[in-house]
Each structure stands twice: as structure tokens, then as C-alpha cells.
Amino acid sequence: MQSITTLLHPVRWQLMLAILASALSAAAGIGLIAWINRTLESGMADTGAALGLFGGLVALVFASGVCAQVLLVRLGQGLVYRLRLQLVARVLGTPLERLESLGAPLVYNALTRDITVVAAAFKQLPIAVYNGLLLIAGMAYLAWLDLTLFLVTQVVIALAIWGDVLLGGRVKRLMRRVRQLDDTLFQQFEAAVEGRNELGLSRPRRRHLYLQRLQPAAEEAMRAATRAEALWAVNLNWTTALIFLLLGAVFFAGTALGLVSREVLVGYVLATMFLRTPIATILDAVPAVIRGRVALGAIDRLELGRAEDYSGPDSSGPLPPFRELALEGAGYHYPGVGGEPGFHLGPLDLRIRRGELIFLVGGNGSGKSTLGKLLTGLYLPGEGSVALNGVSLDEFSAPDHRGYFATIFPDFYLFADVLDERGRDSDVDARVEHYLERLALDGKVRVQAGRLSTTALSQGQRKRLALLLLYMEDRPVLLLDEWAADQDPVFREVFYRELLPELKAAGKTVIAITHDDRYFHLADRVYKLDSGKLVSWVAGELQTKVSHDRVSEAR
């Protein structure tokens, strides 16, 4: 994540203007106090002029204060807005591997809680700038009143800062712990929502989630947060006590010892009382700023990708027609967890040409989906090469490579918006209606202005809608990962015997990951995976299967 200074760089001139207005307001406020003090001492010679000066200063305090605050609030909110969009853009630009290893709860935590915390810290910025300037102006006035007393004040300030630093470090450590526990809590929140069916049926599981997983983390977070806030409250009161000690010392030096004149004494007391508010306000803002820095650090540790710029037109022009996808010694490795070696796919050699219907088969966990992600460029090869039309897949060629594919993985997300990537003046709604009918979803789902009326359907129907979106994307290579697994036998037949041949006839290359051995013979080629290796092109097995099916059909 960018540091705060980098974030502030584009708005530095507005910030300067806001600081200038704050300085003016602070100077006018201190000027008012100085004027009251002077008038108390030397009386009012010309009441009209005095009232004019007083009214003018009040008007200046008001106008410059409002101006500074409005400018700073706009600045703060603008920063939050940019930060928010930038973070989402960075999530969108993060490689799939990274997002998978982070897991959804950590990303949600950053997108929701961390952003809010950083926003809250930024909202302190105007307050801190305004009160900081007020404090500087007040200090200047105190120095002007009496240099010796001012030096004593500096000693008191040094003591206060010592307290801040000492406690601030501990508060930060505690807040870091609260932030870590937040990730644990978000994981449990995900379990509470996503596991609703299992939890709904099982009180022991609900109890376990609540008592063993949620409560301990929530309790520790509460303890750490309370400790942090309490420590800071001690600090706030320590500062207040120091201010009163300072006032007492000045008062004693002025009245009992006669070391300070009455004018200086009154001025000092007035100015110090006046400065109590900005001091307290700044100190109040510190925990929010610490939390903001902890949140920025947590966002940093996610190691998200770079944000893509979406403001301009989509520059990627039409891609050359798909000819061939070739794997040579290609492999991919998942890092191991807890000393276990991770799963290794490859090395694999295979070639897929335009218009082919390819089936990828193999047992559970044999690496079919991983191969699907490698073929489509969602994963980059860790060894060997994956080349599309002769262009090797790497982080630079990946966007174009991915542009050839449309996929439905088992954990697909169903978008309600239909994107017609043809970009022609085709009538999106009419095309959607056509496919809805083809997929036997007419009467169930409607489309209006490119948006589906509902996505709340059965799993099999949702998969058909995902297929509709894939048709609309009109990409040359389609990867369907166990698409038919949720379909009824009738529609499964339609899929293998009608939809796949239609796609092939339309010049599409289709890679289907499947366990439906009844239909293996319909593919141009079948590749079988076992423990991450291509074990055979299952021609022999196919022949046996086809003859077996024919015998069954004949009976």
C-alpha cells in the first residue's frame, strides 16, 4: 500500500491551502486572546474601534476556520474515496494464486474493516492539522509573553511527549494483536454464513463454532482493545494533570513569589486553558491514527497486485484467431502446508488445436482443475512452457492469453449482468432470450437491459445461466469444469450430444473436465491425469467403453 505521504502527494497544493486557512484561523483565535488580555490590562481607549477589531477578529476566526475545515474534510474524504477504489483495483489485479492463498476472509477484512479504519484515521487529518496549527500559534504567543515560562512549558511538553511515546508503542502492539484477531473473526464469520445449512442442522456444530472458535477470539480482541484504550485514557489524563501542574506553577510564581507580572500571568492562564482543547483533541485522535497505520500495514502484508487503470477505453483490440495451445514440459506446484509437500502437476506435454473437443479425465485430486487453470493462464507455469499460437505464457502475455478463454469452474460466480463481448450492434436481450430458451430457462429467468431478472436458482439452473454468460462472451476456447455434474440425465444428454457438438461446429475449441465416462467417446481426444501426470490417452479404455455402451443400447 502507498504510504500516507504518497497518498497525499497529488493533493499537496490543496493541503497547503487548507493549512494556510487553518493558520489564519489559529492566528486570529490567538489574536483575540491577546487582545482580551491587553484590554484587561490597559483598558479600552476607543470603544467603537475596539468593537470593530473584536468583531473583525471573530469574523476572521469563523470564516477561515470554516474554510480550512471544509477544505480539509473534502481532502480527507477524497483520499478515502481514492484509497477504496485503489484497493479494489489492486484486488482485481492480484494473481489468482495469491488470492487463493490469502482466502476470502482476509481480503474481505481489508476491503471492509481496514478501509473503514484507514478512513477514520484520515478523518483525523483535518482535525490534527487545524489543532496542530492552533497549538503552534498558541506556543508562539506563550513564547512572546515570557521566554522563561515558555522554556518551563517545553519541559512539561517533553514530559507529555515521553508519556505519549512510551504508551503509544504499547498501544500500537495491542492494536496489531486486535487486527490479527480480526482476521480470525472474519474466518469464523465466513463459516457462520457459508456453513448455514450444516450449522442450521447441528447444534453441537453451532455450539463449537460459537464457544470454541468465535468467543475466544472475540474475547481476546475485546481485552486487547480495552487495554489499549485504557492505556491511552491514562495518557490523556496524565497530559491534563501536567497542564494543571504547569498552570499551578505559573500561578504560584506570579502570586506567591511575584516572579511574573499580572499581565503575563493572566495571558498565560488564558492561553493555556485555551490550548487545552487542541491538545486533548490531538491526543484523542492518536489511537485512530495508530489503528489506521496498523490497518495500512495489514493491507500491505496482503501483497496485492498492481491496480489496473480502468478509466480509459479498453485498449485490447481484437485478438488474432486461436490456432493452437501447446504445453511442453509444463508444470505447476502448490506450496506445501505444515511440512507436507504441495501437490505437483506435470511435467505435461499436450497440444490442443482450433475446433477440437477435448476431455480431461481422472480421479479426484488428480490435477484436472489445476491443469484447467494452467491452460487458461489463470496460473503461470512453474516449469516448462504453455504457449498459445506460439506465444509463451508469462506475466506479460497473460492478459492476451486469458482473452481467448471463457470458463466455468465448479466454484464459479454467477454475475447478473450480461456482457456481450462481440461489441457489435447485436441486440443483447434478444440473444439472451434465444439462449434462455436453448437452455430451458425461459419462463424462469428474464432479461432486461442486459441484466438477468434473478440468479437465485437451483445449482443445475445456475450452471445453465453460467453457460449462457459464456455463450454471450463469445470467446474462442471454452473450458467447462464438471459442468454437467449438476444436470439431470435429460439435460446431460443435451449437453454432451447437442450443445458440445454445436459449439464445435461453430468453430469453438472446447476443453471439458468430466467424470461422465458414458460420453468419453464423443471427444476428439481424451487426456487422463493421475497424481498430476498425464498417464495415457485413453483410446483403449474408450474402445472398450464404446463397445460396452453399444451392446447395452442394442439390448
Ligand SMILES: Nc1ncnc2c1ncn2[C@@H]1O[C@H](COP(=O)(O)OP(=O)(O)OP(=O)(O)O)[C@@H](O)[C@H]1O
Ligand atoms: N488452492 C490450492 N492450494 C493448494 N493446493 C491445492 C489447491 N487446489 C488444489 N490443490 C491440490 O491440488 C490437487 C489437485 O487438485 P485439483 O482441484 O486440480 O484436482 P481435480 O482433479 O480437479 O479434482 P476433482 O475431480 O476432485 O475436482 C489436490 O489434491 C490438492 O491437494
